[in-house]
Every structure is written in C-alpha cells, then in structure tokens.
Amino acid sequence: MYKVKVNETYEFDLSAVNDTLQLNGQAVPVDVRELQDGHLHFIYKNKSYNAEVVSENHENKTSVVKINGKLYEVAIEDQFDSLLKAMGMGAGSGKTAREVKAPMPGLVLNINVAEGQEIQKGDNLLVLEAMKMENMLKSVTEGVIKKINISKGDKVEKNQVLIEFV
Incomplete structure (x- = not known):
C-alpha cells in the first residue's frame, strides 16, 4: 500500500493486488506499458496517456512526472515511511x-x-x-x-x- 500525493493537493491510497491496481480500495482497470528510459504509456477510462519521469529525489521520495505534456509533482509513501513517521522519524x-x-x-x-x-x-x-x-x-x-x-x-x-x- 502506498500513499500518493500529487501537486500537494490530491491524496490517495494505491496498491497492486494480483496485477490489479487498487485506488482507495477500488479496483481500477489500467493498461500500462513500459516503453524505455522512464517512459510509460497507459490507458485509463478509454483515454491514452504518455508519461515520463522527469526527475526523482530519492531522499524525500518525490518525483516530477510529465503526463501528456503537463508536469506533476508526486510524493509516494510506503508502509515503512508511514511507520517511521508514526515514530517521529x-x-x-x-x-x-x-x-x-x-x-x-x-x-x-x-x-x-x-x-x-x-x-x-x-x-x-x-x-x-x-x-x-x-x-x-x-x-x-x-x-x-x-x-x-x-x-x-x-x-x-x-x-x-x-x-x-x-
């Protein structure tokens, strides 16, 4: 389970269970194909999207992702990050x-x-x-x-x- 925050505005829980994407506990049909060098193509709700990881900051677990030409800052927190945060660390x-x-x-x-x-x-x-x-x-x-x-x-x-x- 991952907690994902986009542009410091949108927050949701994301997980993959048996090759199915779960978004806030609901199964979401998404067809994802990895192309090359951090580029992805995916289809969501019958719409085509091209995604590229523009930059990554491993220390604070954020990335800048370009989707169909628009930039998004994405922060991802896994269960270990949540545990450390709960411990004040x-x-x-x-x-x-x-x-x-x-x-x-x-x-x-x-x-x-x-x-x-x-x-x-x-x-x-x-x-x-x-x-x-x-x-x-x-x-x-x-x-x-x-x-x-x-x-x-x-x-x-x-x-x-x-x-x-x-």
Whole structure:
C-alpha cells in the first residue's frame, strides 16, 4: 500500500493486488506499458496517456512526472515511511529528529542508550516486543539523548514518546 500525493493537493491510497491496481480500495482497470528510459504509456477510462519521469529525489521520495505534456509533482509513501513517521522519524527529519515514538503497543525488553549519551545515525536505541516479535528501534539521526521516558519492562502504547533528543 502506498500513499500518493500529487501537486500537494490530491491524496490517495494505491496498491497492486494480483496485477490489479487498487485506488482507495477500488479496483481500477489500467493498461500500462513500459516503453524505455522512464517512459510509460497507459490507458485509463478509454483515454491514452504518455508519461515520463522527469526527475526523482530519492531522499524525500518525490518525483516530477510529465503526463501528456503537463508536469506533476508526486510524493509516494510506503508502509515503512508511514511507520517511521508514526515514530517521529519521517523522511526529511534527518538531523532534526527530536523524539522517538513507539510504532506500536508493546513491551520494552531492553534500552541500549543512556541520557546524555551521544549517538550516531543507525545506533540501536532499544528493543520493543510486539506481537511476540522483538523489534530493534534504531536512530535515524545523530545527536545526544536528552531524556529516556521509559524503563525496561514498561508497557508502551502506540505513539508514546520513548526517547527525546537535545
């Protein structure tokens, strides 16, 4: 499932299930053919469209797409982006992340950092057990731990602030 935003105006959910395009939960008949070098041709509602990816920004997951000569800015968010956003670590947060939130309800099994500790991007912060699975939460930023709001053995709720950065 992808969340798609076009020109900062139109938002919809998009997924492909068994080679069928789903738009906001409804099956949408679309015939798509990849041509070459980022060019596509598709038929939607008996109309023909030519599409070309003009530019891509992989860091913030946006693209500029030209469809029948008109430019559109498209932002795409997958389930992992949604999870990171729920944890307060969404795309573009990079060095400005201020907190880590629980992505789901769970039990804190281990805390691998301490208040005042300097951390780097990718460092292991804590282990959260949810649905009988251990999930290692890692830092998406570098910085210093300001406050740890939980202890080993605590039960946490989704979106609860676990760790704050300076």
